Amino acid sequence: MSYSYKCLLVHHIGDGVFHVQLNRPKQLNAINPEMWEEIEDVFRKLDTDSDCRVVIFSGNGRAFTAGIDLKSFSSNLTDLMAKDHDVARKGREILRLAEKMAVAFNLIEKCTKPVIAAIHGYCIVRELAVGFAADQGTLNRLPKIVGNHSWMHEIAMTARDFYGPEALQQGYVSRLFDTQEAMMAAAKETANAIATSSPVAVQGTKIVLNYARDHSVDESLRYVAIWNMSQLQTEDMAQSAVAVMTKGPKPIYAKL
Template identity: 25%
Template sequence: MANVLVERAGTDVVLLRLNRPEARNALSPELREELRDLFLALDRDESCRAIVITGDMRAFAAGADIKAMAEATPAEMMERDDETNWAAIRNCRKPVIAAVNGYALGGGCELAMHCDIIIAGKSARFGQPEVKLGIMPGAGGTQRLTRAIGKFRAMQLLLTGDFLSAEEAHVAGLVSSVSEDDAVVGDALALAARIAALPPLAVEEIKRVVLTGMDMPLEAALKLEMRSAYLLFGTADKGEAMRAFVEKRPAVFTGK
């Protein structure tokens, strides 16, 4: 049985559905490898312009697979080369939307934070409870959570293992928007379709500049932004978009 189900939602959007319901979609090594291969393929797939990733109503992903880690040694953890799996998601040029129902804990919360937008159902819960198992986040939980919600709120969550409700996560800045539980995936797909209908090169460059600029001094990031903005003036889609605006007609974008 596939650990990740792949569905086409229209012509430009791909839905990835984590498929380990018996384990609340815990991120087993096999599941992470499947995600890696899918993201590498979708990054190269010109017909894919946006990706939505989700779980089920009980859990987006309730952390890593504890059974697979219980007896693991440091050397064995390093041999898994999990960084390669996460890098495939982190470096994907397509916009990625997390549609979160239920629990997004530990590695599940880290997976959501690897995405560009997070839409949460009202009953969703977010957290990094690794401390309760005598370990700590290892796929960005300490760093991405701190950047998203600030040092003091992040420290409280990381050091206690407490959860945030969907509304608390939204107020804190971790979640983009909150939907009714049964509307989460539909809302995420609708948003993905809106983004997929826009000029792909502009979408890709905005994502790249935002993520790269976050770790740069402001002046350097502003120069990166300006250079990238000017480069988009050389694209065919820029010409098409502006002509369509002047001519009051729908634009047709080719990603060129």
């Protein structure tokens, strides 16, 4: 597959690990419409690329991302609002734009390959500060991730900055590092550990975890049982069982 982009850098760094970097360093990786489309494209491809088992997602330069490129999107919105349409028709166009933008971030979540976010510098999410409610998943996903609705309400409604220790305390991130180099080394170590495990088990685990987040325990138990009707019949499980019982090396699993 071709992974050549204007606003992204994509490298297959070996052993099933791909590295996707936001690549507008002079703009602190602010996300413009072109980058949005490229994020959608790359995660569609990685989802079906059998050479990919896990993805590291980071930003090139001084920051992960400065958030939405306000200049680009303000220009698009200004052009839309200048059209000789009534409010209903303009509203439909805004809805289509918002839904199209949401697809890119949805695909990161729905990609069956685990995605490790390696965040350094800025990671700005504060739509309220520019006059609208966040509509690309911040208000929908983060309350379920951090599990602290009071803190989430405060952050969303004040648009204040917060830093690594607070993010770790609230469950927004899983680990902190003193340097970007240490962070990337840990990301690669984690990615390699995942990539050498059974892709059937890894991808199934991500899919079931995503399902469980939005469903009841009973619904999730039923879902994983149905999922494993086929997944328990793979060679991966037999190979893994032998390795565990004999205390042998981890098997080399076939691509999926």
